[in-house]
Amino acid sequence: MSPDSSYGRYETPTPTDNMMGPVHTEREPELHIEFDGTTVLCRVCGDKASGFHYGVHSCEGCKGFFRRSIQQKIQYRPCTKNQQCSILRINRNRCQYCRLKKCIAVGMSRDAVRFGRVPKREKARILAAMQQSSSSRAHEQAAAAELEDAPRLLARVVRAHLDTCEFTRDRVAAMRARARDCPTYSQPTLACPLNPAPELQSEKEFSQRFAHVIRGVIDFAGLIPGFQLLTQDDKFTLLKSGLFDALFVRLICMFDAPLNSIICLNGQLMKRDSIQSGANARFLVDSTFKFAERMNSMNLRNVDLVERMHARLKACLQTVVTQNRPDRPGFLRELMDTLPDLRTLSTLHTEKLVVFRTEHKELLRQQMWGEEEGCSWADSGPEESARSPIASVSSSESGEVGGECGTPLLAATLAGRRRLDSR
Amino acid sequence: MSPDSSYGRYETPTPTDNMMGPVHTEREPELHIEFDGTTVLCRVCGDKASGFHYGVHSCEGCKGFFRRSIQQKIQYRPCTKNQQCSILRINRNRCQYCRLKKCIAVGMSRDAVRFGRVPKREKARILAAMQQSSSSRAHEQAAAAELEDAPRLLARVVRAHLDTCEFTRDRVAAMRARARDCPTYSQPTLACPLNPAPELQSEKEFSQRFAHVIRGVIDFAGLIPGFQLLTQDDKFTLLKSGLFDALFVRLICMFDAPLNSIICLNGQLMKRDSIQSGANARFLVDSTFKFAERMNSMNLRNVDLVERMHARLKACLQTVVTQNRPDRPGFLRELMDTLPDLRTLSTLHTEKLVVFRTEHKELLRQQMWGEEEGCSWADSGPEESARSPIASVSSSESGEVGGECGTPLLAATLAGRRRLDSR
DNA sequence: AAAGCAGGTCACCAGGTCAC
DNA sequence: GTGACCTGGTGACCTGCTTT
Ligand SMILES: [Zn+2]
Ligand SMILES: [Zn+2]
Ligand SMILES: [Zn+2]
Ligand SMILES: [Zn+2]
Numbered sequence: 018m019s020p021d022s023s024y025g026r027y028e029t030p031t032p033t034d035n036m037m038g039p040v041h042t043e044r045e046p047e048l049h050i051e052f053d054g055t056t057v058l059c060r061v062c063g064d065k066a067s068g069f070h071y072g073v074h075s076c077e078g079c080k081g082f083f084r085r086s087i088q089q090k091i092q093y094r095p096c097t098k099n100q101q102c103s104i105l106r107i108n109r110n111r112c113q114y115c116r117l118k119k120c121i122a123v124g125m126s127r128d129a130v131r132f133g134r135v136p137k138r139e140k141a142r143i144l145a146a147m148q149q150s151s152s153s154r155a156h157e158q159a160a161a162a163e164l165e166d167a168p169r170l171l172a173r174v175v176r177a178h179l180d181t182c183e184f185t186r187d188r189v190a191a192m193r194a195r196a197r198d199c200p201t202y203s204q205p206t207l208a209c210p211l212n213p214a215p216e217l218q219s220e221k222e223f224s225q226r227f228a229h230v231i232r233g234v235i236d237f238a239g240l241i242p243g244f245q246l247l248t249q250d251d252k253f254t255l256l257k258s259g260l261f262d263a264l265f266v267r268l269i270c271m272f273d274a275p276l277n278s279i280i281c282l283n284g285q286l287m288k289r290d291s292i293q294s295g296a297n298a299r300f301l302v303d304s305t306f307k308f309a310e311r312m313n314s315m316n317l318r319n320v321d322l323v324e325r326m327h328a329r330l331k332a333c334l335q336t337v338v339t340q341n342r343p344d345r346p347g348f349l350r351e352l353m354d355t356l357p358d359l360r361t362l363s364t365l366h367t368e369k370l371v372v373f374r375t376e377h378k379e380l381l382r383q384q385m386w387g388e389e390e391g392c393s394w395a396d397s398g399p400e401e402s403a404r405s406p407i408a409s410v411s412s413s414e415s416g417e418v419g420g421e422c423g424t425p426l427l428a429a430t431l432a433g434r435r436r437l438d439s440r
Numbered sequence: 441m442s443p444d445s446s447y448g449r450y451e452t453p454t455p456t457d458n459m460m461g462p463v464h465t466e467r468e469p470e471l472h473i474e475f476d477g478t479t480v481l482c483r484v485c486g487d488k489a490s491g492f493h494y495g496v497h498s499c500e501g502c503k504g505f506f507r508r509s510i511q512q513k514i515q516y517r518p519c520t521k522n523q524q525c526s527i528l529r530i531n532r533n534r535c536q537y538c539r540l541k542k543c544i545a546v547g548m549s550r551d552a553v554r555f556g557r558v559p560k561r562e563k564a565r566i567l568a569a570m571q572q573s574s575s576s577r578a579h580e581q582a583a584a585a586e587l588e589d590a591p592r593l594l595a596r597v598v599r600a601h602l603d604t605c606e607f608t609r610d611r612v613a614a615m616r617a618r619a620r621d622c623p624t625y626s627q628p629t630l631a632c633p634l635n636p637a638p639e640l641q642s643e644k645e646f647s648q649r650f651a652h653v654i655r656g657v658i659d660f661a662g663l664i665p666g667f668q669l670l671t672q673d674d675k676f677t678l679l680k681s682g683l684f685d686a687l688f689v690r691l692i693c694m695f696d697a698p699l700n701s702i703i704c705l706n707g708q709l710m711k712r713d714s715i716q717s718g719a720n721a722r723f724l725v726d727s728t729f730k731f732a733e734r735m736n737s738m739n740l741r742n743v744d745l746v747e748r749m750h751a752r753l754k755a756c757l758q759t760v761v762t763q764n765r766p767d768r769p770g771f772l773r774e775l776m777d778t779l780p781d782l783r784t785l786s787t788l789h790t791e792k793l794v795v796f797r798t799e800h801k802e803l804l805r806q807q808m809w810g811e812e813e814g815c816s817w818a819d820s821g822p823e824e825s826a827r828s829p830i831a832s833v834s835s836s837e838s839g840e841v842g843g844e845c846g847t848p849l850l851a852a853t854l855a856g857r858r859r860l861d862s863r
Numbered sequence: 864a865a866a867g868c869a870g871g872t873c874a875c876c877a878g879g880t881c882a883c
Numbered sequence: 884g885t886g887a888c889c890t891g892g893t894g895a896c897c898t899g900c901t902t903t
Contacts, residue, residue: 067887068876078886084878085884110885128530133501133894134874490895491868501894507870508892533877533893556902557866866903876893883885 050074050143052150057143060123061116064106072129073120078109083120087127093117177240181233184267192284202286226282230267234260472546473497473566475573480566483546484539487529495552496543501532506543509536510550516540600663604656607690615707625709649705657687 051058057066059076070080093113102115109116179185238244238256271280279287474481480489482499493503516536519525525538532539602608661667661679694703702710
């Protein structure tokens, strides 16, 4: 007859339990605790908890209410509103039925009482959870703050781009003009704008330039507001995913449509016709945006946070674009639509790169990642490769290379210490 | 409500201890310890014991409680609930009176304290006991494994039946057909199908036949997967309870409904009308299941294990029956409903048997249980007889027989060595 | 020493109280 | 009926002593 007999003690076994089954080998009591800064909250009504009552962190009010409910086996009137009343500090006395229901749902029970001093182990756990909760909260707040001020955010992204990209419109303008004025065509051996000259003369020199622009993109990412606040894993995943997309867009300006050619660093041209696998595309701007794409389909730690950052950046881009192109309201939409193409192209490009890298892997690796001892990154595993066979370009994926691979530059960059060493 | 079940166990072990000082005969400290895997449990409440306090393995809580109780000679309020509260970790604080009672009952005492380091000898003993405990756990797992594979389990049970029963449908078919073709009626003197002929000619021969089918049932039980893994006591209790039920079902096929007669071993018939106490019933199959019935109401050691075996066997039976009778979904239900009737009939039949046995007890006993020296089985006591006056048929219950009774056959069968000696 | 327990300590909680 | 507050009991740890 007593109310608790009709309800199971654990109606809701904790939302985290059911989703992912992280193979809980250890019997961790799963402490579900809600915090507000430094104080524990009542799991029934959210008020400040006065302690651990009947097996649940709860306030004096809910404690007393539950005690009364089980002492005199009260049968409350069955709730007129569908038995789904929310129980908060301000309205907890509106519906006794739902309040008791909530008490039981969160696990209050006479069988769960715990007397005496709190075990040290659990105390530590609670403290740690609190720490974690507040620090992660502060962390996210910091990230949010960085993304809050739209003009400043924009300025910083633009600045980051200008500081790390050698191929901005302004910088290539001169070369481009020169090339157009007196075009000098050559037969390319390595059809890449990064090649100093159409004819591949020095593999080593190409590798150096290649590594250099890669560093530029990585540094750029590190300068995007909020990026440094992500976890190492997320940073790495994002970079792996977007690195070549960004690089591709950066070098788009070296593809001259009127001349129908690629401009090399030395100003010589490579006719599009003479290049076997031409990259047929028309891109418009050096954009930051592409970098945050593809996140949803990836295995990110803090997806939520990244998502919000993405959304925020997108909104900023929208604002800017709208201002700059009042004549074309759908411009951003067009911009977005180029992303899949970018992805496709980037992938195709990476295929070529893989071939090249396979041929010159040692050299390239040294140039790209530095020469120090490598730390072994956990590989993403076969299933990710299957999903996107060649989109990932991290050093760890150059299949032929042994288990070891050095990524000190990347690592250092992720840590936020490296700067672009050349302007 | 489970309190009683766990409570009863503690009351019994050392009735001598609790009254006054421990009458420790100095020899064997009697080690009553309960384990949970590798940890010793509190003998008062079952919580994890923190050590050997006041002469008993107990938890910090019970230790402190007992200390407080004897320091300030507290007189707790005399318990409102009949002084039989169960004392478990979750409810140990609900009744101080009963908690202290339990403390004393399990032997806590100021004089029983043992200081200093644990003697090596005892340490070894505890370890050994723990080993044993965990091995018994492994034992249960073995039993569970035997019951796991449903088809195999089923096959073994069926095989066991076929190997130990002389009255399967196939085997009696011929005799039955003959009986129907040319019925030969006789006036019975002992209305039992085991009687070779309607007229009781030789008590000795009947007794032999009787003992033989009993052996068949006992052997059948021994062949049921998992049965051999039960304790001697549980095996014996189960047999005592189900032996005649099973026997009854086995002989059902000798009751011919169309002829309205009992078929005797020699093929002669006994008209139902000519039998005074006819067994009016319609049973359908030779079933294994009936044997596991009635367990709940009995005082079994390992009730839980037996329960699980029962459930498992039942589930298997359900599966089989469902397969065989897709047209009748409620068939198992019907089957189950015949059990109370079976019980009633078995009881009635036993009444008759008791009369017969009383008359010929010496002979019968020799035939049934063999002739060797008897070991004295602990009798179930008067209260069980009251519950089910004559349901138990073990030799120990033939009241007139003195304290001694021989059960070598049963004992040997329980040990799993005997086989059916005739096919 | 090392191991192991009685006793003490005090952080903690169930239950009771009583203005509201 | 509610909940801030009080009171007595509880038990996780610690300390000091006893035994091996
Ligand atoms: Zn509350
Ligand atoms: Zn409600
Ligand atoms: Zn205890
Ligand atoms: Zn009691």
